[in-house]
Amino acid sequence: MKNLALLYPNKFKGGISCLAMHVLYHHLNKYKDIRCDMYFLENYSQIKNKDAIIITLQYENDYFNVVKIIEKLRINNPKAIFIGGGPCSIANPLPLSNFFDAFVIGEIEDSSIMYDLINGGRDLRGVYYPEYHGRNRKDFKKIKRIYPKKLGIEDYPIVQFTHPSGAYGKAFLLEIGRGCPRRCKFCMAKGIYYPPRFRRLEDLTYLVDEGLKYTEADKVALIAPSVGDYRHILELCQYIRENHNIPISPSSLRADTVSEELLEILDIKTLTIAPEAGSERLRNYIGKDISLEDIERALEIAKINNIDSIKLYYMVGLPTEEKEDIEGIINLSKSIKREFRRVSISINPFIPKPCTEFEKEPFNMESKNNIRYIEKSLRKCGIQVSYENFNSMVVQCVLCRGDASLGNLIREYNKPNQFLKYLKRMGLLNKYLGPLE
Numbered sequence: 001m002k003n004l005a006l007l008y009p010n011k012f013k014g015g016i017s018c019l020a021m022h023v024l025y026h027h028l029n030k031y032k033d034i035r036c037d038m039y040f041l042e043n044y045s046q047i048k049n050k051d052a053i054i055i056t057l058q059y060e061n062d063y064f065n066v067v068k069i070i071e072k073l074r075i076n077n078p079k080a081i082f083i084g085g086g087p088c089s090i091a092n093p094l095p096l097s098n099f100f101d102a103f104v105i106g107e108i109e110d111s112s113i114m115y116d117l118i119n120g121g122r123d124l125r126g127v128y129y130p131e132y133h134g135r136n137r138k139d140f141k142k143i144k145r146i147y148p149k150k151l152g153i154e155d156y157p158i159v160q161f162t163h164p165s166g167a168y169g170k171a172f173l174l175e176i177g178r179g180c181p182r183r184c185k186f187c188m189a190k191g192i193y194y195p196p197r198f199r200r201l202e203d204l205t206y207l208v209d210e211g212l213k214y215t216e217a218d219k220v221a222l223i224a225p226s227v228g229d230y231r232h233i234l235e236l237c238q239y240i241r242e243n244h245n246i247p248i249s250p251s252s253l254r255a256d257t258v259s260e261e262l263l264e265i266l267d268i269k270t271l272t273i274a275p276e277a278g279s280e281r282l283r284n285y286i287g288k289d290i291s292l293e294d295i296e297r298a299l300e301i302a303k304i305n306n307i308d309s310i311k312l313y314y315m316v317g318l319p320t321e322e323k324e325d326i327e328g329i330i331n332l333s334k335s336i337k338r339e340f341r342r343v344s345i346s347i348n349p350f351i352p353k354p355c356t357e358f359e360k361e362p363f364n365m366e367s368k369n370n371i372r373y374i375e376k377s378l379r380k381c382g383i384q385v386s387y388e389n390f391n392s393m394v395v396q397c398v399l400c401r402g403d404a405s406l407g408n409l410i411r412e413y414n415k416p417n418q419f420l421k422y423l424k425r426m427g428l429l430n431k432y433l434g435p436l437e
């Protein structure tokens, strides 16, 4: 019998709504000779004498926790193999390559890779062993990503743990698709989960029927990079409403997929739209493919459905950005505020992520001033403005583009600000933020 720990390297409320945690837990516990338990930042110190410790890497800023956790757990788990997985592992695990024994590069469903790895398998497809393969970018790039051609039902977690504090509340997570058919040049989800795959309608209705039998949930959360691009979305929502009479919330909707019928059936109090850029020119350039007309049409439909709250997502510092793109963000938001009671915006710097068309573009440090300028202009009009801590976004950029040499620095300067200060002091920041060859 192998004893495993499955660990989310951050707080419980994020981990419990992370579908990957449920998928892995379900997948691993289906083997009769495996026992797998879930852990989070709050209780990981209870992990002792395990055979394998699997850590899902969803966000680069968790790396500081990850390094601290692994160093502590190595002591109480001397036999354990440490395995990393998740989107950051697929995109670029190099900054953590000194700490893990292996990384799974891809999606584990429909394969026995995780099982074989835990049982000492070597030379497995889709597995990156830093010690064996090497820790350079070209060593890592040789590993071919694995993924199931179709998303089936066998590996789907019907029984999910839920908690009101979860990011989606007490929701049954229903993944309708993975990968995205759109062409946004900044989007990592598109690159690392290519090709786009949607589940069959009859599979989804089966999963929701079974899931709601065994999961304590008071809503269904639809998970996909772009929920509205599923061609049976309306039929699926109608089915859920008619058979379960339970609220349905989508993880994301593109403005050009919003329809009157869809909004009527979904449990949406605030319509979220991601124009990303303030001008039509820049939206086209970044491949967002959402026109002003699409946005206006979505807002019109929101009004018809008595939705009076709008949330907008923008980025600044995108390649080719000009002053008028910044003004465009301000003007578009103000014009929406004239029509809606509550408008809030989230604005963050563009980060050139690996596995995207913009991966070689520089990070723009001017974004900080532009965010402040936008905030100042919009707050006085009653628009709520939120953004991430700028330094933590800079750190995210460094880590997502970084190499193995960052590993020791993450360990030594175990707080993002200290880490950043060191890079600045040593004149290393531009190596990670500047344009790449």
Ligand code: SF4
Pocket (backbone or CB within 6 Å): 180, 181, 182, 183, 184, 187, 188, 189, 190, 225, 226, 254, 288
């Ligand atoms: S629509 Fe969303 S998920 Fe799809 S490529 Fe664009 S940003 Fe990515």
